[in-house]
Amino acid sequence: MNGIDDGKEYSDRTGIVIAGGGFGAMNAAMALDRQLERGLRAEVTLISRNNFFLFTPLLAEVAASLIEPRHAVNPIRRYENRKKRRRA
Numbered sequence: 001m002n003g004i005d006d007g008k009e010y011s012d013r014t015g016i017v018i019a020g021g022g023f024g025a026m027n028a029a030m031a032l033d034r035q036l037e038r039g040l041r042a043e044v045t046l047i048s049r050n051n052f053f054l055f056t057p058l059l060a061e062v063a064a065s066l067i068e069p070r071h072a073v074n075p076i077r078r079y080e081n082r083k084k085r086r087r088a
């Protein structure tokens with residue numbers, strides 16, 4: 001629930017900021033997603049310079065032209081839960 005206190009907007013949800021869009025960040029985001037589904041009251045914001053997640057283990061296959069570069073990246077929005085608690 002949002003409210004106004006001395007002209008400043010506040011929320012009773014805990015604010016959680018995830019920095020980056022790599023393996024650690026995406027694992028944290030997905031774990032928090034599950035907790036949000038279970039009722040965690042938090043406002044989760046993911047800050048990433050890129051709007052995609054790079055799956056580095058596939059880079060060798062990209063370099064060898066066995067797969068296309070687009071096969072090693074996924075849009076971060078795909079990992080957002082339905083409540084849209086994160087922004088990239």
Ligand SMILES: Cc1cc2nc3c(=O)[nH]c(=O)nc-3n(C[C@H](O)[C@H](O)[C@H](O)COP(=O)(O)OP(=O)(O)OC[C@H]3O[C@@H](n4cnc5c(N)ncnc54)[C@H](O)[C@@H]3O)c2cc1C
Binds near residue numbers: 020025048049056060
């Ligand atoms: C070619 C290659 C193959 C690999 N294969 C494997 C494998 O098979 N198995 C394995 O276990 N590991 C593998 N790794 C290692 C694995 O990718 C890393 O261990 C893992 O990515 C580390 O995760 P991380 O979250 O710490 O960092 P990263 O995944 O690198 O994420 C860091 C994030 O922080 C962001 N960031 C950095 N600085 C800033 C800033 N100043 N402001 C905002 N955002 C910032 C970056 O943009 C990035 O999104 C491989 C790595 C490479 C390069």
